[in-house]
Amino acid sequence: MFAAVKNYFSEFKIMKTVSKDFWMVNAIQFFDGLAYFSIIIVISLYLNDNVGFSDMETGIWQGVFFMFITAFMFTVGSICDTLGVKRTYYIATILLIISRLGMGVAPELMTGEPLKYVTMGLLIVMALGTATIVTNTNAALRHFTTPENRGTGFNVYYLIMNIGAMLAGAVVFDGFRTMFGTVKGNLMIFNFSFAMTVLTLICAVLITNKHAEETAAEKAADPTPQKTPLQIFAEVWKESAFQKLVLFLVLTLGVRLVFTHQTMVMPKYYLRTLYNDFELGLVNSLNPFIIVVGLILFIPIINKFDTVKLIVVGMLISALSLLFLAVPNSWILAIPGIENMNQAYIYIIVAQIFVFAVGELIFSPRFVEYTASVAPKDKVASYMGLSALPMFIARPINGFVSGILIAGYSYEGVRAKIDTGNVSYMDSPEWMWMIYFFLAAISPIAVILLRNSLASTKTDDEEKKDGAAEAAH
């Protein structure tokens, strides 16, 4: 284990060769990550309690928000390429400053319908800012590293992002809600995020742009002019490899949507089945913690196995994690050492997060690998870009679904009804998770059933050759 840790960090020595700008980009990632992850945890509670959205409206608008992030990410690439790293950062941070500050102060200045419409507008601005900063950071990391230190550079970025996610939950979310109360605390989290975005802007100003190491040779190696996503889609949609990829992505939607539950459903579920002053940020931090530890210790071992098998196993583990939340709570109360309902809920919540993170650790990195393996060699980037399409369509639908389920099964006040025996299993939050479990379980089962066609990594040309050979035979 010690060797694995030493091995992981030893490759970081190469980072001595990167420019100051690379570290500035990571500072941006840290501050913005802290702000983004804090907002992601609090947003459903903010829309409910501070803006006055119903559970249904909250679900819809969270779905819209995430859909816009995905949609904008398709297109802001060309903006980043044209304006350059520094100016794109200025645009992104200004959009984020306006939206985060606006969301922090708007509920203090207005109420009712005007507040709702202003919030909807700010959510769209924030989605545009988020998509721009994420896309630009990826471009900036390429820009400020060399081919030799790029891989490690991205590892550092991923590590910093997860550290930001951990601190956002355990320190920022819990800290502000404990200090300022559960309703006012939500606003303070947005104000904190605004302050972090100002720091991001300062870091962007400090980028010198002097050490761009993207060499002329690299640029010459990629002479393809930039295409819009629609142009790329028109080119590849008839290819069987692309259709295979889309089939795979659609089949795996069920379990991947469980990811979005962490932000759409979980915060309300935790607070409503436990209590409003529950430290859910700390619990949320478990996921990035497990991912970071797992990346360091287990990835070298996991990498030895076949991609599709790992995806199936990982998805199965993630889907099964929902069973902890789905079994009747009387079963959990029968476990020795669990005395009351609070302990039962904390037990199943922690168990689910842990098991889900293990599954995520196994299957999540494999998606990129699978996409790369299916794509023809000259179109890997295009396939990668389009691989977000199914999620883009599924997210708003999932927003609606989560809104309906939360309003029906995990509504505010449900704990009072559970305590007094007024909630049958079929009306309980546990049943809601059983529904999610069925949706998630479809993915690994479907992939197992269709594994032969999904496992094929042949391109159209190769398949044509095979077909011709068979005919000749």
Added chain:
Amino acid sequence: MNKYLPIIKDALILMAFSSIFAVLSIYAADLLKGSGVKTDPIIASIIQNDIDQMKKLIEAEGGRVNNLDEQGRTPLMWAAYVNYKSGELVAKDEVKRLEATTLLLEKNADKDLKDKDGWTALLWAAWSGFPKVSDALIGAGADIAVADKRGNTALMIAALRGNAAVVKLLIEKGADRTAKNTEGKTAADIAQEMSGKYPDKGAAYTEILSLVK
């Protein structure tokens, strides 16, 4: 200028696309308005403990004080509800919720309306641990003997949650200690059962048992 044209084109597509989707989402949410999925602004102001805003809304739309949410709950029930583990937070919120309750009662909010499980505002106040709100409701004539669909009275619910101050108030106001729920349990049975499960509230349950036995 030419290099900015694709950006402007992309930006326009994004704006158009986002506007269409936003309008469709608002329309979809409005379609569901009739089925009670929109949060009543009065309830939203109660959740935010914004009593001034609540007053304004009630003055503007006086007839809305008995509007129901999707669970059949009125603003009065929402005023009587919080869910905190910390007693300090409960006590802090009760100050504002008492103001809201008093105002709603003044504006003729129905104190005995029941939600879909048969809970009245008094049952919510008993569960939340609000002795002052409970007192205001009882003072306004709320039925102290009312029981939910499972036969739980306010006394049983307060005993279950370890809310000793509410139990004390209800006993003083004449709540029936011998009443049984559909499982045949009295408030004392429930308190006894819970005292073993929540040792951190041991003192409260001991006090409750001394009051209800």
